[in-house]
Amino acid sequence: MSAVAHELSPAAVNAKLIALIASGAVFLGVFLSGFVIAEPAPYDLYMVGLMAVWALFGLRISRAAAPLLVLLVVMNIGGMIAMTQMSDIAGTPLYLAVSLFLAFTAVFFASVTSVQPNLYRVIFRAYVMSAVLTSLLGIAGYFHAFPGAEIFTRYDRATGAFQDPNVFGPFLVLPGIYLLHLLLTGPVSRMPLLAMPLLIITAG
Structure with missing residues (x-):
C-alpha cells in the first residue's frame, strides 16, 4: 500500500484531489436545485459562486456549447427588446435576469461535462x-x-x-x-x- 502511495507523484495526487473537489462541487450544485422554496434560492447563490470560481480556474466554453450560449443570449436580448413595448413591466426585469442566469448555468454544465464526461x-x-x-x-x-x-x-x-x-x-x-x-x-x-x-x- 505504501509502495503504491510512494509511486504517485505530487502532481498526480493534486490532480486526483482537484477532480474530487470538482465532482463534489458539481454534486452539491445539482443537489441544491431541488430546493427552491424562496428566492434567491441556495442553488442560485451557490451556482453564481461556483461558476465564478470555475471561470477563475480556467473554465473554457467548449465549441459544442458555444452555439447554445449564443442562442440563449439572443433569446434573452429579444426578451429585453420586447420589454420596451410593455406598458407595465412589473416583474419582467427579474424574470429576464433569472432566464439569463439559467442560460449561463446550462452553458456551464454543458462545458464542464464536455471536458469531464x-x-x-x-x-x-x-x-x-x-x-x-x-x-x-x-x-x-x-x-x-x-x-x-x-x-x-x-x-x-x-x-x-x-x-x-x-x-x-x-x-x-x-x-x-x-x-x-x-x-x-x-x-x-x-x-x-x-x-x-x-x-x-x-x-x-
Whole structure:
C-alpha cells in the first residue's frame, strides 16, 4: 500500500484531489436545485459562486456549447427588446435576469461535462437524490404527515421544496426516466434498489 502511495507523484495526487473537489462541487450544485422554496434560492447563490470560481480556474466554453450560449443570449436580448413595448413591466426585469442566469448555468454544465464526461454520473446521482428528498417532502405535505407540512403544497397540490407545483412536476421527469432506464437495462439484482426511489419520485 505504501509502495503504491510512494509511486504517485505530487502532481498526480493534486490532480486526483482537484477532480474530487470538482465532482463534489458539481454534486452539491445539482443537489441544491431541488430546493427552491424562496428566492434567491441556495442553488442560485451557490451556482453564481461556483461558476465564478470555475471561470477563475480556467473554465473554457467548449465549441459544442458555444452555439447554445449564443442562442440563449439572443433569446434573452429579444426578451429585453420586447420589454420596451410593455406598458407595465412589473416583474419582467427579474424574470429576464433569472432566464439569463439559467442560460449561463446550462452553458456551464454543458462545458464542464464536455471536458469531464465522468461528471454525468455525478450529476444524475445528485439529481436522483434531490428528486427523492423533495418528493418525500411533497408526499408529506399532501398527506399532512406532520404539523406545518402544508408548506410543501399549494392549492392542494404537492410542490415539494418548490414554490410552484408546475415546477415541481417537471423537475421529477428526468430522474424518473433515468431510474427507469437503469431498471430496464441493469442487472436483476439491482432492481429493488432502483425501484424504491422510482416509486417515491412517481408518487411525488
